Amino acid sequence: MKRTFYLLALYSVIGYSQEIRQISFSQTNTVDPLQVKKSIEKANKELVDLQLTKLKQTNDSVKIKQARDFLLGELLNNMIEEMHSDVLTQAEKRNNSISFLKVQDSAIYTFRKKDSIVLSEKKISKNSFKNRLKWLIINSKEIKEDRKTIEGFDCYKVYIQQAEADSDMPLTFSFTILEMYVTEEIQSEVHPIIDNKDILSMYYPLEIKKVQQITKGVTDFYKLNNLEFIEE
Numbered sequence: 287m288k289r290t291f292y293l294l295a296l297y298s299v300i301g302y303s304q305e306i307r308q309i310s311f312s313q314t315n316t317v318d319p320l321q322v323k324k325s326i327e328k329a330n331k332e333l334v335d336l337q338l339t340k341l342k343q344t345n346d347s348v349k350i351k352q353a354r355d356f357l358l359g360e361l362l363n364n365m366i367e368e369m370h371s372d373v374l375t376q377a378e379k380r381n382n383s384i385s386f387l388k389v390q391d392s393a394i395y396t397f398r399k400k401d402s403i404v405l406s407e408k409k410i411s412k413n414s415f416k417n418r419l420k421w422l423i424i425n426s427k428e429i430k431e432d433r434k435t436i437e438g439f440d441c442y443k444v445y446i447q448q449a450e451a452d453s454d455m456p457l458t459f460s461f462t463i464l465e466m467y468v469t470e471e472i473q474s475e476v477h478p479i480i481d482n483k484d485i486l487s488m489y490y491p492l493e494i495k496k497v498q499q500i501t502k503g504v505t506d507f508y509k510l511n512n513l514e515f516i517e518e
Contacts, residue, residue, distance in 0.1 A: 311508040321503030387478035441467040461499035
């Protein structure tokens with residue numbers, strides 16, 4: 287683990303807003319295929335119920351019956367099977383991968399790599415990164431008596447449930463549950479896993495357990511792999 291600090295003694299006492307050069311997390315996951323399928327079925331049926339409720343407001347019994355037969359028939363089953371297969375495939379791709387974030391000049395590079403293969407990569411400006419959409423924190427709990435030291439940083443446990451509005455489906459949200467060890471000794475707006483500005487304004491996660499409500503059964507774990515700061 288390489289860590290570059292400026293005025294280390296002063297930092298260890300008061301902390302300051304560091305400029306991260308690069309950071310990476312190793313990622314693993316556990317998968318329960320049956321639980322994943324149940325979660326997808328539940329989410330899709332809730333979505334179908336929402337669509338049918340909207341149709342009922344038209345008072346057109348013929349259209350309502352046609353829509354119910356269509357949505358609750360073969361189409362829904364096919365959607366569930368396709369989503370289930372895709373979730374399991376993506377989980378396998380993420381398992382034993384490494385997520386990177388690198389800051390260079392005015393750009394931020396994020397990418398995920400497994401073995402020597404780059405699975406995904408993205409380049410965005412610092413301004414775009416800082417102005418990204420916020421997640422809404424629904425619930426949070428700090429357990430400061432549950433502490434651990436991660437690469438020299440004092441960390442404590444935090445539970446957060448967050449929601450993000452679906453841009454394609456008004457009044458529809460995706461929910462994520464985070465169990466993290468965080469530190470207040472790093473203040474930075476960039477993170478390769480956490481893109482919630484409200485979280486990063488309070489503390490910096492160095493170990494993460496992540497579950498998405500729509501795909502319960504897949505649990506992603508992230509552990510700090512490398513962290514470097516820009517020397518001043």
